[in-house]
Amino acid sequence: MSQLNVGTLNVGTTTFTGDSSTLNSAPASSLTEMLTGTPSTNHSIMWNGSAWVPQLMTGRLLGVNVYTSQDGTWNSNSTSSGSGTWTKPSGCSNVLVYVTGGGGGARINDNSYRGAGGGGGGTAIKWIDVSAVSSVSYTYGGGGDYSRNGGRGSTGGTSSFGSYCTANGGQGGQTDNPYQGGPGGNASGGDINLPGGGGEMAHGADREGGAGSSFWHKPGSSHHYANNQEQITHGQWGSGGGYGYYSQNDYAYNNSRGGAGCVIVYNYS
Incomplete structure (x- = not known):
């Protein structure tokens, strides 16, 4: 015979009291006999004031989906766009989505100190109830190309998560009229909509044109384009392309593009 020594024990609506007394029998032989309802996956047991009932647990992070052509290295220089379909994982009821547009490209010039960075x-950012949804299409925009010796750098591509929210790419830099770094892209449909940072305009000797930031990344700038370390000026994760003091070599051109955007989905129960 099992024994339980208790002072005061509350089980369901029954109270057992006693000072070091011995309780020889319990009102239920198992937990399920005390429940009202049947628990299943992702349920906990809660007391509602009159009975023990299964309660669905919500808000638990189930996993993260990252959609982009970028990687986690400092010299990643992908400008590729992409699209696909997010499929709801088992047990998912809500998602928190971050959607970032592509960065704009820089304007660079041969034999000139003038340059302009692209916008981010x-x-x-949006919280979405997906309890009645099975899948959502997504697109992440590509990075804008640079412009050399004329015109404006290209605008970054638009990113979206279904019809829920959209993020536009940053515009390219321009060293002719209106002489400006690229404006940042706008966003819409989110609970929070953040514009990208504007690019900088360099006008005169010994100056560099930095690019606009995205939510995720701020590219650097460099005085001399001499080697592959100049990849710090390339846009990443939606930031714009930067510009260095000397642009007359391949490193400058290859690293003045905007970075590809991204769509990141946090899946919650």
């Missing part, structure tokens, strides 16, 4: 892509 905008970012939309």
Whole structure:
């Protein structure tokens, strides 16, 4: 015979009291006999004031989906766009989505100290109830190309998560009229909509044109384009392309593009 020594024990609506007394029998032989309802996956047991009932647990992070052509290295220089379909994982009821547009490209010039960085892509952040949804299409925008010796750098591509939220790419830099770094992209549909940072305009000797930031990344700038360390000026994760003091070599051109955008989905129960 099992024994339980208790002072005061509350089980369901029954109270057992006693000072070091011995309770020889319990009102239920197992926990399920005390429940009202049947628990299943992702349920906990809660007391509602009159009975023990299964309660669905919500808000638990189930996993993260990252959609982009970028990687985690400092010299990643991907400008590629992409698209696909997010499929709801088992047990998922809500998602927190970050959508960032592509960065704009820089304007660079041969034999000139003047340059202008591209703008960063905008970012939309949104909490979405997906309990009645099975899948959502997504697109992440590509990075804008640089412009050499004329015109404006290209605008970054637009990113979206279904019809829920959209983030536009940053515009390219321009060293002719209106002489400006690229404006950042806007965002819409999110609970929070953040514009991308604007690019900088360099006008005169011994100056560099920095690029606009995205929510995720701020590219650097460099005085001399002499080796592959100049990849710090390339846009990443939606930031714009930067510009260095000397642009007359391949490193300058290859690293003045905006970075590809991204769509990141946090899946919650």
